Ligand code: MD3
């Protein structure tokens with residue numbers, strides 16, 4: 001496997017986890033999933049303010065958000081009502097390699113960034129099971145990713161996530177604040193239209 005950098009306790013960065021051919025194959029899997037489950041614009045609870053990131057999902061559960069019902073996981077697309085497409089086998093393989101022994105992933109959130117998209121610092125705490133790790137894979141333009149501790153306002157560190165990189169968040173890092181400061185437009189040729197795709201696999205329910 002590729003080398004690993006322990007950025008902070010529980011935060012592991014695997015630069016170049018996927019080679020170019022594997023990135024292209026995964027890109028094609030995700031474009032097929034997006035044809036079945038078109039990107040939607042999530043909105044903040046209550047205010048309805050739109051996210052700058054467009055999203056979709058694959059797997060038995062998907063993360064969605066709108067003004068009325070807020071953040072949640074649900075088995076169907078918020079606009080089409082269709083079940084989410086399955087998690088592609090090569091993503092399940094990456095989960096098995098990077099989170100050995102963890103119960104299978106139930107959700108893969110697909111985040112689509114254009115050159116202007118950002119994600120503010122937040123925690124991921126909509127999952128009933130926060131004991132399993134999160135596994136993230138990046139495709140396309142690089143991003144400046146930022147991670148801090150479990151409380152807002154503490155020190156943070158930022159590093160670049162490039163196409164093919166994997167990141168795992170486990171143990172003490174699972175409830176760390178994190179976000180995406182910026183996208184480096186034009187830094188990758190993987191996506192014909194530019195931009196960045198981030199894939200985040202999660203366990204949602206407590207394993208039986
Ligand atoms: C650190 N996505 O979808 S992936 C998200 O690049 C999200 O699209 C970012 O934050 C993106 O919620 C970051 C890496 C990641 C995912 C979950 C984490 C880092 C994390 C949970 C805890 C700590």
Ligand code: FE
Nearest residue numbers: 122123124178
């Ligand atoms: Fe997050």
